[in-house]
Amino acid sequence: SQKIEQNSEALNIQEGKTATLTCNYTNYSPAYLQWYRQDPGRGPVFLLLIRENEKEKRKERLKVTFDTTLKQSLFHITASQPADSATYLCALGFSGGYNKLIFGAGTRLAVHP
Amino acid sequence: SQTIHQWPATLVQPVGSPLSLECTVEGTSNPNLYWYRQAAGRGLQLLFYSVGIGQISSEVPQNLSASRPQDRQFILSSKKLLLSDSGFYLCAWSEWSEQYFGPGTRLTVT
Numbered sequence: 439s440q441k442i443e444q445n446s447e448a449l450n451i452q453e454g455k456t457a458t459l460t461c462n463y464t465n466y467s468p469a470y471l472q473w474y475r476q477d478p479g480r481g482p483v484f485l486l487l488i489r490e491n492e493k494e495k496r497k498e499r500l501k502v503t504f505d506t507t508l509k510q511s512l513f514h515i516t517a518s519q520p521a522d523s524a525t526y527l528c529a530l531g532f533s534g535g536y537n538k539l540i541f542g543a544g545t546r547l548a549v550h551p
Numbered sequence: 552s553q554t555i556h557q558w559p560a561t562l563v564q565p566v567g568s569p570l571s572l573e574c575t576v577e578g579t580s581n582p583n584l585y586w587y588r589q590a591a592g593r594g595l596q597l598l599f600y601s602v603g604i605g606q607i608s609s610e611v612p613q614n615l616s617a618s619r620p621q622d623r624q625f626i627l628s629s630k631k632l633l634l635s636d637s638g639f640y641l642c643a644w645s646e647w648s649e650q651y652f653g654p655g656t657r658l659t660v661t
Contacts, residue, residue, distance in 0.1 A: 442594070470648060472648070472649060479639075481654055482595070483652070484649040484650065484651065487648055527595070531648055536602050537583050537650065538585075538597060538600060539597070540597075541595040544594060
């Protein structure tokens, strides 16, 4: 069956450390993968997109990797801050699909001072 | 710049009552529009998407329907709500690959 899996348990880290979140998928062949941030009671906010032919993408303190062989994406936040505390969602996108996305359930990140 | 509006922000409705949630987008033309539902602690479930006026595709057969009467207006409806319709409803728009979400409507069916 088709699945997208993100760490169901919350990730707790100390301020200043690097947070690493994982997104694994099964029986999908996405053309690209996206990461979103969602704060409680709010809509998700787009962060980064990485295409199937890209290994790594960076934006400020964020880094995303995409391994289509392992069917996995890693999302890193370096020098984490308490303001980075939120739920992070990964989403798979497919070519020719009217930009339809399939979302994972998300991982909650808590950065402690 | 583009903005997306949803209303109402919260709604409490009894079982069997009708539903109408509205979403409007400003600052863009002919966007793709989407309705999602998010249950507590769960991922986003795509309900409907639209690539143009009057063009609606349903992803999951259920008690809900959608309409797009104008280019930048997307409406989610139900004739009779079920308890299982409770959740956080999100509207989104896209022009390219990334999607931009509205603030959401928290629906509680009692």
